[in-house]
Amino acid sequence: MKTAEELKNFGVIKTEEMVLNMGPQHPSTHGVLRLKIKTDGEIVSEIEPHIGYLHRCFEKHCENVTYEQVIPYVDRCDYLASMNNSHVWAMAVEKLMGIEIPERVEYIRVIMAELQRIASHLMAVGAMGLDLGGITPITYTFRDRERILDLFEYVSGARLLYNYIWIGGVAHDLPPNFVQHTRDFLDWFEPQIVEYDRLLTYNKIFIERTADVGVLPADVAINWGCTGPVLRASGVEWDLRRAEPYSIYDRFDFDVVVGKGEVGTVGDCWDRYWVRVEEMRQCIRIVRQALDQLPPDGDVHAAVPKKVRPPKGEIHFRAENPKGDLGFYIVSDGSPKPYRVKMRSPAFCNLSVINEIARGWMISDVIAVLGSLDIVLGEIDR
Amino acid sequence: MEFTEIIARVDQLAPGAFAPAEEGAGHVWVQPEQWLKVAQLLREDPELHFDSLMCLSGHDRGPEQPLWVAYNLHSMDILHKLEVRIEALREGGSIFSVANIWRTADWHEREVYDLFGINFEGHPDMRRILLPVDWEGHPLLKDYTAPDYYRGIPVLKDKRGWE
Numbered sequence: 297m298k299t300a301e302e303l304k305n306f307g308v309i310k311t312e313e314m315v316l317n318m319g320p321q322h323p324s325t326h327g328v329l330r331l332k333i334k335t336d337g338e339i340v341s342e343i344e345p346h347i348g349y350l351h352r353c354f355e356k357h358c359e360n361v362t363y364e365q366v367i368p369y370v371d372r373c374d375y376l377a378s379m380n381n382s383h384v385w386a387m388a389v390e391k392l393m394g395i396e397i398p399e400r401v402e403y404i405r406v407i408m409a410e411l412q413r414i415a416s417h418l419m420a421v422g423a424m425g426l427d428l429g430g431i432t433p434i435t436y437t438f439r440d441r442e443r444i445l446d447l448f449e450y451v452s453g454a455r456l457l458y459n460y461i462w463i464g465g466v467a468h469d470l471p472p473n474f475v476q477h478t479r480d481f482l483d484w485f486e487p488q489i490v491e492y493d494r495l496l497t498y499n500k501i502f503i504e505r506t507a508d509v510g511v512l513p514a515d516v517a518i519n520w521g522c523t524g525p526v527l528r529a530s531g532v533e534w535d536l537r538r539a540e541p542y543s544i545y546d547r548f549d550f551d552v553v554v555g556k557g558e559v560g561t562v563g564d565c566w567d568r569y570w571v572r573v574e575e576m577r578q579c580i581r582i583v584r585q586a587l588d589q590l591p592p593d594g595d596v597h598a599a600v601p602k603k604v605r606p607p608k609g610e611i612h613f614r615a616e617n618p619k620g621d622l623g624f625y626i627v628s629d630g631s632p633k634p635y636r637v638k639m640r641s642p643a644f645c646n647l648s649v650i651n652e653i654a655r656g657w658m659i660s661d662v663i664a665v666l667g668s669l670d671i672v673l674g675e676i677d678r
Numbered sequence: 679m680e681f682t683e684i685i686a687r688v689d690q691l692a693p694g695a696f697a698p699a700e701e702g703a704g705h706v707w708v709q710p711e712q713w714l715k716v717a718q719l720l721r722e723d724p725e726l727h728f729d730s731l732m733c734l735s736g737h738d739r740g741p742e743q744p745l746w747v748a749y750n751l752h753s754m755d756i757l758h759k760l761e762v763r764i765e766a767l768r769e770g771g772s773i774f775s776v777a778n779i780w781r782t783a784d785w786h787e788r789e790v791y792d793l794f795g796i797n798f799e800g801h802p803d804m805r806r807i808l809l810p811v812d813w814e815g816h817p818l819l820k821d822y823t824a825p826d827y828y829r830g831i832p833v834l835k836d837k838r839g840w841e
Contacts (some may be wrong), residue, residue, distance in 0.1 A: 516781075519780060520782055625750070627737060
C-alpha cells in the first residue's frame with residue numbers, strides 16, 4: 297500500500313479541497329460526534345472534531361445535588377465503565393473526608409472495577425473490528441460482555457448503570473456464591489481471548505488496516521494529555537494503578553502492558569488495540585488474586601458516613617479508568633453539596649489528539665484511528 | 679522534588695513570579711503577567727520538567743469575586759506534582775494561553791472559556807467547545823441564569839413535572 301505522502305506526489309493532478317462532515321450520525325463515531333474533515337481527494341488534510349451534542353452540564357448539576365447524589369451522574373458519564381467512574385468519585389470524596397474503608401469493601405470494589413475494565417475493553421475491541429468492516433467479532437465480545445453484566449446484575453440489580461459503589465462502602469454485600477460464579481466466568485473467559493486473537497488480532501486484513509496507521513509518538517501523547525491504553529500503546533509504561541497505587545492495587549501482581557510494535561510501528565492503531573486485549577488478561581490475574589485474598593466477612597456499610605459533609609478544601613484525585621486517567625477536582629465549602637466539581641475525562645484528551653495523528657491519512661484510516669482511541673461521548677461532552 | 683523545593687527553584691529562576699505560599703497549602707498563586715514565562719520554565723527546566731498537564735479547571739468564588747483557574751501539573755519522569763493558580767477578572771478576564779506549551783490545554787482552555795467566560799490570550803482557536811456558538815452566558819458562573827428561549831425553543835426550568 298502506498299503511504300499518503302507517496303500518493304500525494306503520485307501525479308500532478310491537483311484536486312480541490314472538500315469539506316466532509318462525518319457525523320453526528322455516523323455508524324463509526326461511537327456516539328454523537330461530528331468530525332469536520334477537510335479532504336484532498338481521499339487524503340485527509342485536517343480534522344476538526346465538533347463535540348458537545350451530549351452536553352448536559354454535568355458539573356453544574358453536581359453543584360445542586362449532594363455528594364451521594366452525584367454517583368448516578370458519574371455513572372452516566374462513561375456509561376461503559378460505570379463501576380470505575382463511581383469508584384473514582386467515591387475515592388476522591390473519601391480522601392477529602394479522610395474516611396478509612398473496610399478491607400472487604402476495597403476488595404469488592406477492585407473486583408468490580410476490574411470486571412468492568414474487561415467489559416469496557418471488550419466493547420472497544422469488538423467495536424473497532426466492527427468499524428473496520430468485521431461484523432463477527434462484536435458478536436463474540438458482546439456475548440462475553442453479557443456474562444460480566446450478568447454478574448453485575450447479580451450483585452447490584454442493574455446491568456449498565458449500577459449506583460453500586462457508595463461513598464464509604466458499597467450498596468450490598470456480595471450475593472451467595474458470587475465468588476464461585478466469578479471464578480467460573482474467568483475460567484471460561486480466559487480461552488476466549490485466544491479466540492479473539494485468532495479471529496481479529498492476527499487477522500491479515502485487520503493488520504493491513506491498522507498496522508503502521510495513525511502512529512502516535514510517545515512525546516506527542518504526553519503533551520496532548522493522552523492516557524490509558526492510548527498512552528501505553530505508544531511505549532510509555534504508565535499506569536496509575538502501578539505508578540500511584542490507590543485503593544489496594546499495590547497488593548496485586550500484574551504487568552503494565554506496553555505497545556511493542558509487533559506488526560508495525562510502536563503507537564499505531566494495532567498497538568492501541570492489542571494493549572486492550574492484553575490488559576484483559578492482566579485484569580483476569582487481578583480479579584483472581586482479589587478473589588483469593590477477599591476477607592470472608594465484614595460489614596460493607598461500616599464506614600458509610602451518616603452525613604457526607606467534607607471539610608472546607610480542594611482536592612484533585614485521579615485514578616486509572618479503562619479509557620485512561622480520570623480525575624476529579626472537587627472544591628468543598630463544608631456543605632453537603634459540592635461547591636465545584638471538575639471532571640477531567642480521559643476520552644476528552646484522547647480525542648483531541650485525532651487531528652495530530654490522522655492527518656495525512658486516507659478517510660478510511662480515520663475510522664481506524666477513531667476506533668483505536670476508544671472514545672465515549674458521554675464523558676467527553678459531560 | 680518536594681513542594682517547597684519546587685517553589686524555591688522557581689523563585690531562583692523567576693524571582694517574584696509566585697506569591698508567597700500559604701502555610702500548609704498544596705498550591706501556589708502566580709502573578710498573571712508572569713504566567714507565560716513561568717509556564718515555559720516549569721516545562722523546560724530539567725530539574726522541574728512538568729511535562730504533563732493533568733487538569734485545568736476554572737473556578738468561581740461567588741458573585742462580585744474574581745474567577746480563578748487551577749493548573750495541576752505533573753512530571754512523568756521526576757514524578758512530582760504542583761498546583762498553580764491564577765486569578766482573572768470576572769468581567770473580561772484574560773490569562774495567557776499555555777496551549778502551545780501543553781497541548782492538553784488547548785481544549786481545556788476552550789472549555790473554561792465556554793463555561794466561565796475567561797479569555798485565553800494567544801490561544802490558537804478561542805471559541806466555545808461544548809455549548810452552541812450562539813449560546814448566551816457562561817453556565818458555571820454562580821450568578822448565571824439560563825435564557826428563557828434558545829432559538830425559539832423554551833429552555834426547560836420548571837422541573838416539577840419530571841422530578
